[in-house]
Amino acid sequence: MKIILASGSPRRRELLAEAGVLFEVIVSPAEEIHDASIPLSELCEKNAELKAEAVAVSNADAAVIGADTLVWIDGEPLGKPKDMDDARAMLRKLGGRSHTVCTGVCVIFPGGVVRRFHDLTAVHFLPLDEARISEYFEKANPLDKAGAYGIQESGELIVDRIEGAFDNVMGLPVAKVVEVLKAGF
Template sequence: MPDTLILASASPRRRHLLEQARLRFAVEPAQVEEHEDPASDPRETVLHNARIKAAEVSARLPDALVLGSDTVVALDDEVLHKPADMDEARAMLRRLSGRTHTVFTSVCLLGPGIDECHAVTSAVTFKPLDEAAIGRYFSLVNPLDKAGAYGIQEGKEMIIAGLEGSLNNVMGLPTEFLLALLDRLHLLDTLRLT
């Protein structure tokens, strides 16, 4: 039975969330091309991307327990990926302004005898934002490495009016769900730091 979880991602946010969850893990980023068609079903997109990440690392480390994950922001069933530039980031926040969108994050665990892939959702409601508010937010947060051009972990009081569901899910990894899944698989005690 693996005693270390392998995170198939270089995401500092996911690493931080696993540390907070007190799990024993190592990082082995997947070398894959993610699916990023904005017209694709958001749930299927995150499930697909998490599975290909986990599968690529699992093929290299067949005895390991590998965690793949992916997060997308969806507004009216359109996926908002990481913006290409600041103009696109501003356009995304204008679209999210005053509205509720869904954040989908997938959890895919692959290992010996284990194949579990799930998508978790949270609903995030934005405050109405004018250009000045968007500019103030971008002076605090770099939107270019974040799906939907925002991160909920910093400056949320400037842009977020409400949240339904897991905050960690919006940050990039629903650790509550992951811990429950590991417990159901009888792996939590082995992977938990003492």
């Protein structure tokens, strides 16, 4: 079965390849929803489905994987920052606190069978002052990452500990994805 990852995320490509999955990439043109009135897991799964649907419509012979990762704190979803000022504000908000990372996944199989699921990870940040935030930004680009950080890129500068799957924080709960792909439709 042909597998397509409907994401331009280099982290998702890396995680799926490391799991031994053979796939191609077609970046989804779908627009994400960022509506705090929708429960976190539902919001992430819906965004993942929008991304997968946009690619599956012209690739009916493939299993299409869509994914969406959000950082959630104080009842607010944090997506990718608009600019460096927004990124700095996000890290200030996260500093010294705990938040939830949710990755929603949708796999659309040939024949239109849809499997949606998500994974949650608690992330505990170290206290962050302006110097620490600047040091982190010197080592990692925050602009293409939910919550303005990538745990795999100098995460030790900002993250105290996590409870849950590291790969989920990176953007794809790989074990769950592989399990769904193997189970098929």
